[in-house]
Each structure stands twice: as C-alpha cells, then as structure tokens.
Amino acid sequence: MTRHAGAAPADDAVVCTRLAYAFGGTKAVDGLDLSVRRGEVFGLLGPNGAGKTTAIRCITTLLPVPSGMVRVFGHDAARDRMAVRRLLGYVPQQLSADAALTGRENVTLFARVFDVPRRERAARVAQALAAVGLSDAADRLANTYSGGMVRRLELAQALVSAPRLLILDEPTIGLDPIARSGVWEHIDTVRAATGMTVLVTTHYMDEADQYCDRVGLMHRGRIRDLGTPAELCQGLGERRRAQGAPATDPPPTLEDVFRDVAGSGLDDSSGDFRDVRSTRRTAHRLG
C-alpha cells in the first residue's frame, strides 16, 4: 500500500518513478515512487534489506536504472550520468576516508577528484573542514580520529564540491548519541547556510523524527508511507481511534507508524530494528 506517492513537480531535487532494481531473483527495489523537494532534509527509513542503499546507488548513478526513471534536478540519471554526478555529494556506508592521511589531505583528495579549481582548493578544503568542526584536528592523521570525527570528515569530503544534493547512507550508525547529534547539527548548519537538499537513509526513528522535514517509510523495495513525522504519527493516531482505540492512548511514535505500515511483513527475514542496531555494516572503520 502506497498512501502518498505524491505528484512530482519537474523541479524537485530527486524524482524516482516506478524505479526497480533486482539482484538476480531478489527484487531489491520494486516500483519505488519518490520525490524529494529542493532544500528539504528527506529521510528514507527502513529495516535491513528494505532496498534503501540500492535505491540510493541508482540515484547516485553508481548502479544503472534498468527499469523506471530517476531524475536529479531534472537530469535523467540513466542518460545524463555526469550531469547528475556533478550535482551531488555522497557519503556511502563504506569507508571513504584514508587512515594514513590527515583530515586535510583526505578532503584535498576529494577536492581534486571533484575538480575544484586549483586556486580555490585550499580555501574550499579549509571551509569544508570548518563546516564540520574539524579545523583544529585537520592536520592530524585520520587514524587518530574518533568514530564521530571520521563521519564528520567524510561529510567534509562530500561538502568540498559544494553539492546541491547531499546523499548520506546511514551517517550516524554505530556512533554514540553525542557523536550522532554532532553529525546532525553539522548537516543542519550547512543545509541552512547553503540551501542544499539532503537525502539520508537511517534506521534511527528518533533521528528521522528530530531532523528530517519529511520521511518515506520503505519496506520491501517500495515507499509504504510518506509525510512529515508529525503527519505520519497523527495519521496512525486517527486510524487507531477510528478502530476504537481510546483517546487516552499515548500518541503513536514513528516506530509505531512503521510497524503499522509494514504489518506482519516486518519479520525475521526482512530484519527488525533491534537486528539493525546490532548489525553494524560499517563497524570496522578506521582502526
């Protein structure tokens, strides 16, 4: 059931229409309809195996678009890959910082890869490091950084090209609560300063609730519900009351909404939020 696939104005930052991607017989993304508005922080939520990373890889052009359509600021991701790549910064789940380089060297490497003009490079690298609060640690080797600092360094790498769309795949998984809020505060500050659009995947309902303007609940390859966190919670409260739940029941949380949407489909084979928290794909980071 897709409640709000939503009309997708042509000038949205990201538009996916009936996007599908299969690995052999596994339908990782199965008819995804999604639109991310310019300037918003959009959270793609879902348990292990929901298809979030596969969808993100299609949007970033790292995977082809075998079926359906993906547009980024109007550019077709299947036909105009370079135009799409020029517009986005991507922080993948997997390690992208080099332990043997300093923070500044890591970001400089990305500035070169993304063709930041040579004469602007040093200033842009310093600016990106400052934006994530790493100016003081910039000349230390990355292997002396904490997990939260590494994540912020990866954020600086993605920001140095001044992307219009920042895509983050599980930016805070495995971090302690203070480091998690540190990462989000930096994302928020940069977004406010630049107006960039942010598309983020997360398992953490509390983060989505606090930091995302809108969220799409993804399960088995598709968006099952979409709206602001408050709209989604309110909608479930109303459905429950219509089914006879007492008005004194506590208001539903985003996790309640997800469980309602996914229903019995949220089983062992598709993963659960507890499983998710104990499986840290990127646990083995810089050592």
Ligand SMILES: Nc1ncnc2c1ncn2[C@@H]1O[C@H](COP(=O)(O)OP(=O)(O)OP(=O)(O)O)[C@@H](O)[C@H]1O
């Ligand atoms: N390279 C691959 N080869 C085969 N199957 C894959 C591959 N990558 C993903 N899959 C499968 O596709 C489905 C969707 O996986 P995907 O990683 O997109 O989900 P996800 O929502 O990002 O999950 P997670 O939270 O665990 O990262 C899963 O069933 C997964 O096992």
